[in-house]
Amino acid sequence: MSILLLTGACVGSFINVVAWRLPREESVVWPGSHCPRCGCSVQWHDNIPVIGWLSLRGRCRSCNQPIAARYPVVEALSAGLWLSSAWAIGLGADSISADLVTTLVNLFGGVLLISLLIPLVLIDIDHLWLPEPICRAGVISGLLATGLVAAFSDQQTDGSLLFNHLLASAAGLLVLEALSALAERLVGQPALGLGDAKLAAMAGAWLGLAGLGVAMGIAVISGALFGVAGRITGRLKPREPFPFGPFIAVGIWLVWLMGPEWWWSQWVTLIGP
Known part of the structure; x- marks a missing residue:
């Protein structure tokens, strides 16, 4: 279950990128994660889902501008919904489908x-x-x-x-x-x-x-x-x-x-x- 939570949170982080860039006709893979205000790249440890935002106290490390709370919310929501997929098919029960x-x-x-x-x-x-x-x-x-x-x-x-x-x-x-x-x-x-x-x-x-x-x-x-x-x-x-x-x-x-x-x-x- 922890693997589902972690992977779901990471996918949620990528979903944030897609939701921001796709309407702007930008590549969702290049360049890497960066602050939309100052353009500075996000360091890997600041990009850890939910934890990164909390450690930064919701502000960019470079320009100190606020980072929307939607980012960790989407990451946590994605993790929870990934876990609900397992619950729906009974993977959390004592026995699973034959x-x-x-x-x-x-x-x-x-x-x-x-x-x-x-x-x-x-x-x-x-x-x-x-x-x-x-x-x-x-x-x-x-x-x-x-x-x-x-x-x-x-x-x-x-x-x-x-x-x-x-x-x-x-x-x-x-x-x-x-x-x-x-x-x-x-x-x-x-x-x-x-x-x-x-x-x-x-x-x-x-x-x-x-x-x-x-x-x-x-x-x-x-x-x-x-x-x-x-x-x-x-x-x-x-x-x-x-x-x-x-x-x-x-x-x-x-x-x-x-x-x-x-x-x-x-x-x-x-x-x-």
Whole structure:
């Protein structure tokens, strides 16, 4: 578990770089980590996730300008979410799945999925933009992970699992694009961005048809509550756009962790007979 935490924190550090540089069309690998204000390189011991920021007391060693607290928060969040991937498949329990290959594929898939979702969330919050390269990588990796699970699963030898996820990916893309076009026709502006449709395609690739439906349900409900609260408090003006990608990402991750059946049972219990 400690290896997952450490690796997740290191990946979180790289995610911070991606979220900062990708919208600015800068290389995410060169040059190395540096202060965006003075340009001085960050020393290796100052670049240790969370600990480096704490040792510097949140300020650049060279220019003494503040370093946003978001950096260690993202690193810690990434570490925690990597650990939740192991919890979701039972690696923390006394016994794990008898199908070790499938268990490892699911673990690797989980940490890869969350490592793609976090930068999408950060960039959408900052720029109202969901980068297509990350969404495309998410679709491809989701289908590959599904194919591997199907290949090693005794219950899915006919390819139906992969077909389900392929269909869900196409459905997520087409349905959200259609809804956005319909809203533009009715109210004069798109209700959703094209990036949201591509993120929905990624959701379908990872979760399948049932999972896609539940994830989008979670996203719509949570997004609507956020929008209503924003209007009531005055933080959102009429027709002011706000990022919907984070709500889709939360829906994807919650369904990945618990499964669509669990969420559906909770919904049935909530609404009653």
